[in-house]
Each structure stands twice: as C-alpha cells, then as structure tokens.
Amino acid sequence: MGAPGTSETPVSDDTLVARVGAGDALACRELAERHLGRIVSFAYRMLGNHADAEDVAQEVFVRLWTHAARWHPGGARLTTWLHRVALNLCHDRWARVRERPMEAAANLPDPRPSPAMMLHERDIARHVSAALESLPERQRAAIALCHYQGLGNIEAAGVMEISVEALESLLARGRRGLRARLAAIAPHLLGER
Amino acid sequence: MTDRRTPPEGSGPLPMTMQRLQELFDAYGARSDRWPLSELAGALTLLRDSAEARQRRDEAARLDAVLDRAVTRAPSPGLLDRVLATASGVRPPIARTAPCRHPNDHRTPSDGPLYVHPPRQAARRWRSVAAAASFAAAAAAVALWLAGPSGTPHDTGTPAAVAVLGTYSTPTDTLLETENLSVVDSLPAFGCSDGEWGCPELDLAQEHSTTGMRRRIHV
Numbered sequence: 001m002g003a004p005g006t007s008e009t010p011v012s013d014d015t016l017v018a019r020v021g022a023g024d025a026l027a028c029r030e031l032a033e034r035h036l037g038r039i040v041s042f043a044y045r046m047l048g049n050h051a052d053a054e055d056v057a058q059e060v061f062v063r064l065w066t067h068a069a070r071w072h073p074g075g076a077r078l079t080t081w082l083h084r085v086a087l088n089l090c091h092d093r094w095a096r097v098r099e100r101p102m103e104a105a106a107n108l109p110d111p112r113p114s115p116a117m118m119l120h121e122r123d124i125a126r127h128v129s130a131a132l133e134s135l136p137e138r139q140r141a142a143i144a145l146c147h148y149q150g151l152g153n154i155e156a157a158g159v160m161e162i163s164v165e166a167l168e169s170l171l172a173r174g175r176r177g178l179r180a181r182l183a184a185i186a187p188h189l190l191g192e193r
Numbered sequence: 194m195t196d197r198r199t200p201p202e203g204s205g206p207l208p209m210t211m212q213r214l215q216e217l218f219d220a221y222g223a224r225s226d227r228w229p230l231s232e233l234a235g236a237l238t239l240l241r242d243s244a245e246a247r248q249r250r251d252e253a254a255r256l257d258a259v260l261d262r263a264v265t266r267a268p269s270p271g272l273l274d275r276v277l278a279t280a281s282g283v284r285p286p287i288a289r290t291a292p293c294r295h296p297n298d299h300r301t302p303s304d305g306p307l308y309v310h311p312p313r314q315a316a317r318r319w320r321s322v323a324a325a326a327s328f329a330a331a332a333a334a335v336a337l338w339l340a341g342p343s344g345t346p347h348d349t350g351t352p353a354a355v356a357v358l359g360t361y362s363t364p365t366d367t368l369l370e371t372e373n374l375s376v377v378d379s380l381p382a383f384g385c386s387d388g389e390w391g392c393p394e395l396d397l398a399q400e401h402s403t404t405g406m407r408r409r410i411h412v
Binding site: 054164 | 221251256258264265268269273280281
C-alpha cells in the first residue's frame with residue numbers, strides 16, 4: 001500500500017487521446033488495452049462472427065488514431081464515440097450482406113428451435129447468441145449496448161442517435177422477442193413449462 | 194452507471210406505479226443499477242412494499258440470467274499488436290485538408306465524427322505571407338520606375354531636334370491644300386469597293402476634314 005497521496009489516478013481517456021494525437025505510442029497501447037476487449041465484444045454481439053468483429057474493432061482504432069489530433073476534450077465520452085463508430089461499421093457490413101440476399105440467408109441462424117436444441121442444455125450459450133442474432137438490428141444494438149456493454153440509457157441512446165424513450169421501446173421489444181425465442185428452446189430456464 | 198435519465202430540473206422523484214415498474218423490467222431487466230436514476234428510489238420502495246412487484250422482478254431476473262449465458266469472445270492474442278501496428282502507420286491529417294465547418298455548426302463528437310476545427314491558424318499564416326509578398330512586389334515596381342530613363346514616354350526627341358524639325362500641329366488636308374492637292378485623291382485604293390457585297394458606300398468627296406472622314410469610315 002502506497003503512502004497517502006501517492007496513489008496514482010488513472011489517466012483519463014481525454015488525456016490519452018490528446019497524447020495519441022501528439023504521437024505518443026504508449027498512449028495508443030494504453031487506450032487499446034483499455035477499450036479493445038469491449039469493442040470486440042460489442043461487435044461480436046452485433047455481427048455474430050469473431051473475425052468480422054475483430055476487423056471492425058481494428059478499424060475503430062484506426063479511426064481513433066486518425067482523428068485523435070482533432071479530439072475535442074470535454075465533449076462526448078470516448079466510450080460513446082468508440083461504440084458509435086463500431087455500430088456504424090456494423091451497419092456498413094449489414095448493408096453489404098443485404099446486397100447479397102442468398103448469402104445472407106445462408107448465414108443467418110434459424111430462429112426455430114429443433115428438437116435437438118431443446119434437449120441439450122449445454123448449448124444454451126450458443127442458442128442465446130443465435131437468438132440475439134435473429135433480432136432486428138436496432139433491437140439487437142439496444143440490448144448489446146445496455147445489457148452487455150453496460151452503457152447507461154442516455155449514453156446508449158446517444159450512440160444510436162435516438163431518444164431515451166425510443167431506446168426503451170427497442171429494449172422492451174428486443175427482450176420480449178428474446179424471451180419468446182428462448183422460451184421455445186429452454187422454457188425451464190425462464191420458469192415456464 | 195451514472196448517466197441514467199434525470200428528472201426535469203426542479204421536480205422531485207417521479208412517482209412509481211406497477212405499470213411503470215413493469216416497463217423498467219421489460220426494458221432494463223431486474224438489475225436496479227440499470228434503471229434510470231430518477232426512478233430508482235420509487236422503484237425500490239415499490240419493490241419493498243409489493244410482493245407482486247418482487248414476483249415480476251424475479252421473472253425479469255430469469256431472462257437476465259439466460260442472456261448472461263450468451264457466448265462471449267475475447268480478442269485474439271495477436272489483435273492488440275495488429276491494432277498497435279496500425280497506429281504506427283497513421284499520421285494525423287494535414288490541417289488544410291480538414292473539412293471546414295460553418296461558424297454556426299456547433300456539433301460535438303457525440304453527434305458523429307470527431308469535431309474538426311477549421312484551419313484558422315494556417316489561413317492566418319498564409320494571409321500574412323500573401324500581404325508581405327504584395328508589398329514587396331509593389332516596392333520593387335516603384336524602385337524600377339525611379340531607376341529607369343528620365344523623361345516621359347511622349348517625348349519624341351531632344352530639345353535640339355525639336356528646334357530643327359518643329360512640332361506637327363497642322364492637319365494633313367490643310368497642308369495638302371497649300372500644294373493644290375486633294376486629300377481624297379491621295380487615299381489609297383484598298384479593301385472592298387463593291388457596295389453589292391456590303392461595302393460601305395463612302396461619299397468621300399463630301400468629306401474634307403480628316404476628323405470627319407475618320408468618323409465616317411468607322412461607322
């Protein structure tokens with residue numbers, strides 16, 4: 001335990017971004033170590049593919065390095081900005097998938113539970129992920145931001161550029177849809193018969 | 194989380210009803226740290242006092258627990274190095290290539306891409322250089338003019354030559370008249386003479402003054 005008054009306060013994101021803008025490689029490393037895991041996790045929730053999620057995360061940080069010199073301290077939180085950029089990149093990928101409907105249909109999970117799925121509880125995690133992927137994009141984004149990323153409702157609404165009320169609506173519809181899908185797979189987990 | 198919805202300024206805590214509590218469960222789940230701060234106290238009070246509220250919370254908690262079992266993926270071991278490698282290849286954009294914004298554009302980073310300041314300092318620097326260059330060019334022109342040959346462009350010769358040759362001040366037709374010559378007869382025959390092709394039909398015999406003839410020809 002250090003002496004009183006000598007404990008180090010974590011350097012703020014704003015300070016680190018300013019240092020990145022000045023070419024500080026150590027600040028780049030600290031920011032990446034601080035946020036990379038969360039952004040990968042968020043992109044994975046959105047895309048359902050680990051390789052794509054890492055591509056998105058890498059692009060998010062390329063944009064951070066590029067724009068760091070113009071970062072406006074005291075404005076939006078860096079976490080908000082990172083999630084917004086990640087969400088926009090995910091939107092771009094969805095748009096490309098929509099342009100290839102046959103391929104997209106092949107990649108989307110089948111939301112209908114099979115008898116085998118109902119029998120194997122060990123696959124719950126995979127089923128939950130599949131259920132998330134089957135949600136409409138905006139509902140999925142709302143749940144990913146609030147439930148999995150732990151963002152507050154105001155910050156999550158800011159990332160999605162919607163009102164808090166609209167966010168609540170997306171969350172409620174998303175959770176209702178998930179409950180319906182998961183109840184068909186593992187009703188006992190939800191207290192249903 | 195600290196940035197939950199806050200009540201309007203000057204108002205107290207929002208009243209909590211069973212319906213609103215259910216809306217909180219539906220949207221945010223059972224964990225109170227995910228609820229809006231402004232409604233937290235009322236929701237907790239209702240939970241303490243109502244068995245039905247607690248039952249509804251437990252239903253929401255079961256869904257939360259299932260959602261928490263979703264697959265999670267950590268970054269690959271090499272991803273951090275790849276991300277840091279991109280940092281070494283990226284340079285901040287040159288200021289003059291940055292998009293300028295309207296003075297009334299007050300968007301912040303939360304509204305989209307990072308705020309971009311217009312390159313005001315660079316513009317001021319270029320304006321100063323341009324002003325200095327203009328002044329230097331003007332000074333050089335004045336210096337050349339002063340250092341050049343004296344006299345005006347209208348001087349036709351030295352004073353001695355003028356004394357010998359005199360200064361022309363009499364119209365040509367007047368000079369010719371003293372020798373019984375007509376200025377019309379002395380005109381050169383060139384150009385179009387056929388009026389059918391649109392040539393001007395000049396009645397030069399009626400014109401004897403040099404200035405008058407010039408005026409007609411140029412009509």
